[in-house]
Amino acid sequence: SMNMDHSAHMGTTAVAPEGSITTKPADITTQQQILTGKEITLTARKAHLEIEKGKYLPVWTFNGSVPGPQIEVTQGDTVTVHLKNELDVPVSIHFHGVVLPVAMDGVPGVTQDAVQPGGTFTYTFKTLHAGTYWYHSHQDSLNQIGKGLYGTFIVKKKNAEPVETDRTLVLDEWNDPNTHAPDREANTAALSSNMGMYNIYTINGRSGSYIEPVRVQQGDRVRLRFVNAGNMTQLLYINHAAYRVVSTDGEDINRPQTLQRGLLRIAPGERYDVEFIAAEPGVQLIGAVGDSDFARSMRIPVVTETADTTLSDTQVNDQVNSQQNKLTTQMVAKWPELDLTRYGKAAPSQFNLQQSYDRDYRMTLNMGVSNGQTAYTINGQAYPKADNMTVKTGDTVKITMTNESVNEDHPMHLHGHIFQVLSKNGKPLSGSPLWKDTLNVRPGETYVVALKAANPGIWMFHCHELHHATMGMMIDLVYE
Numbered sequence: 001s002m003n004m005d006h007s008a009h010m011g012t013t014a015v016a017p018e019g020s021i022t023t024k025p026a027d028i029t030t031q032q033q034i035l036t037g038k039e040i041t042l043t044a045r046k047a048h049l050e051i052e053k054g055k056y057l058p059v060w061t062f063n064g065s066v067p068g069p070q071i072e073v074t075q076g077d078t079v080t081v082h083l084k085n086e087l088d089v090p091v092s093i094h095f096h097g098v099v100l101p102v103a104m105d106g107v108p109g110v111t112q113d114a115v116q117p118g119g120t121f122t123y124t125f126k127t128l129h130a131g132t133y134w135y136h137s138h139q140d141s142l143n144q145i146g147k148g149l150y151g152t153f154i155v156k157k158k159n160a161e162p163v164e165t166d167r168t169l170v171l172d173e174w175n176d177p178n179t180h181a182p183d184r185e186a187n188t189a190a191l192s193s194n195m196g197m198y199n200i201y202t203i204n205g206r207s208g209s210y211i212e213p214v215r216v217q218q219g220d221r222v223r224l225r226f227v228n229a230g231n232m233t234q235l236l237y238i239n240h241a242a243y244r245v246v247s248t249d250g251e252d253i254n255r256p257q258t259l260q261r262g263l264l265r266i267a268p269g270e271r272y273d274v275e276f277i278a279a280e281p282g283v284q285l286i287g288a289v290g291d292s293d294f295a296r297s298m299r300i301p302v303v304t305e306t307a308d309t310t311l312s313d314t315q316v317n318d319q320v321n322s323q324q325n326k327l328t329t330q331m332v333a334k335w336p337e338l339d340l341t342r343y344g345k346a347a348p349s350q351f352n353l354q355q356s357y358d359r360d361y362r363m364t365l366n367m368g369v370s371n372g373q374t375a376y377t378i379n380g381q382a383y384p385k386a387d388n389m390t391v392k393t394g395d396t397v398k399i400t401m402t403n404e405s406v407n408e409d410h411p412m413h414l415h416g417h418i419f420q421v422l423s424k425n426g427k428p429l430s431g432s433p434l435w436k437d438t439l440n441v442r443p444g445e446t447y448v449v450a451l452k453a454a455n456p457g458i459w460m461f462h463c464h465e466l467h468h469a470t471m472g473m474m475i476d477l478v479y480e
């Protein structure tokens with residue numbers, strides 16, 4: 001029988017973080033695997049991540065790496081994932097953004113029992129949408145994702161245009177009690193006091209000069225898939241003369257425009273796929289906006305080489321440093337930020353603002369107080385003491401989300417569905433029909449979204465800043 005403890009899956013365990021060490025541990029993480037089979041085993045176990053050269057952080061992993069293996073399948077494949085738990089705490093796997101049957105959604109207490117130490121669970125589902133997804137534990141999520149229990153999940157199209165380089169880049173941030181926390185003002189994208197505790201920023205589990213550059217050949221078509229696995233919204237600059245953001249949350253953007261040196265804001269749980277042709281030889285930098293060491297440590301050099309020019313790691317680093325010195329906050333502040341609500345070419349869309357909907361819900365997102373404690377609330381209620389949103393199979397559902405917080409983003413993630421964004425701050429979208437599973441509602445903003453209720457079950461709808469989810473910003477979408 002299922003353990004219906006509704007609070008366990010987001011968890012409230014306060015765990016004092018262990019600090020990094022500098023002596024080489026025996027259980028060092030391995031290189032991230034790419035798993036292309038249709039039957040896969042993910043084993044949750046402990047290890048130490050070399051986050052900077054000679055600095056090892058205790059982590060929890062799938063198959064010994066952070067991020068865990070990248071699972072690559074083709075659209076339409078049925079994939080089977082066996083989870084084995086070798087940790088001493090219960091875990092689960094949620095496939096973030098994937099539309100699958102509710103029994104495979106990986107939410108302990110709601111869709112399955114948590115997988116106990118020594119236990120196993122098998123997930124199996126058909127991949128309906130092609131795109132960039134990720135998976136993570138949904139047990140004690142704030143703590144377990146924070147410790148590294150996540151990986152990437154790529155569903156390729158059957159007849160996709162080939163690209164020479166296809167890389168997934170996972171953003172994250174960590175709390176190492178041995179390192180000084182960044183000054184709150186230091187990173188313009190740092191959002192609240194919750195963030196003060198994070199003091200290492202990583203891409204694919206590595207920080208600063210320890211991040212492996214993306215090396216490509218001149219003329220290559222390159223696809224970079226950004227995933228934000230952390231709790232901080234990151235604002236990245238892309239110092240590239242011509243690129244396109246081709247997809248978000250696994251859904252393609254219709255005829256995206258070419259952009260030039262701009263900013264890309266990526267909230268927790270979101271994904272953005274960026275494409276370009278590597279035209280200019282040398283280093284083109286993508287990095288976090290900010291002048292602090294912490295912001296500067298989150299950057300990825302794209303190194304374009306020709307048949308007769310290669311760059312050593314030292315040369316790459318020198319170029320990165322000199323670019324970073326020029327690309328100050330003040331300078332990139334003038335660069336345009338991608339506005340997805342105005343981006344891409346308009347095309348027929350499934351929903352519009354004028355049509356009538358079977359359900360019409362409103363969600364006001366804010367900080368509040370519940371039982372004398374700080375809470376993050378939806379319509380003034382903190383989970384699990386929150387009213388469900390109920391639907392019947394086949395319903396069209398409209399949801400209006402307003403963020404009333406003064407300075408905190410609320411990236412709202414719905415399980416098991418994708419939704420179309422219809423308007424932002426009262427203005428209908430003018431570009432490509434925008435489909436998301438994680439929508440960043442920034443302070444003062446209001447979005448109207450719509451979806452078709454076509455996947456019966458009980459589905460979480462929560463903020464992916466997991467401190468907020470843990471402190472109540474969560475609701476259930478329940479099929480009657």
Ligand code: C2O
Nearest residue numbers: 094096269413460
């Ligand atoms: Cu990526 Cu309910 O979460």
Ligand code: CU
Nearest residue numbers: 410463465468
């Ligand atoms: Cu939030």
